[in-house]
Amino acid sequence: MERGKLKIKKGDEVVVVAGRERFAKKKGKVLKIFPEKNTVIVEGVNFVKKHRRQTRQDRQGGIINVEAPINISNIMLVCPKCGKPSRVGRIRLEGGSSARVCRSCNEIIDK
Numbered sequence: 001m002e003r004g005k006l007k008i009k010k011g012d013e014v015v016v017v018a019g020r021e022r023f024a025k026k027k028g029k030v031l032k033i034f035p036e037k038n039t040v041i042v043e044g045v046n047f048v049k050k051h052r053r054q055t056r057q058d059r060q061g062g063i064i065n066v067e068a069p070i071n072i073s074n075i076m077l078v079c080p081k082c083g084k085p086s087r088v089g090r091i092r093l094e095g096g097s098s099a100r101v102c103r104s105c106n107e108i109i110d111k
């Protein structure tokens with residue numbers, strides 16, 4: 001894993017490039033990031049069934065589908081500029097801030 005800031009941000013479109021086969025090549029938006037675990041939750045990817053206990057508020061209980069976190073190394077950012085699954089780099093901008101750049105098209109992804 002690269003040092004420094006995570007290369008994936010909430011709201012990014014990503015594609016699954018490794019991991020469980022039935023989710024391979026699936027695209028989705030990053031909903032949540034767990035930086036300390038290097039995992040993310042991607043919309044519509046990696047559903048697992050969870051048992052939900054019956055409570056007073058929720059009489060149904062039973063089994064629900066929820067998205068489980070997947071490792072960041074199993075996903076790649078889909079570049080919003082060129083549309084390819086891309087490696088992400090960082091460049092320094094004037095004024096000391098930094099931005100992510102797409103390694104495929106060299107465009108700045110965000111500011």
Ligand SMILES: [Zn+2]
Pocket residue numbers: 079080081082083084086102103104105106107
């Ligand atoms: Zn690109």
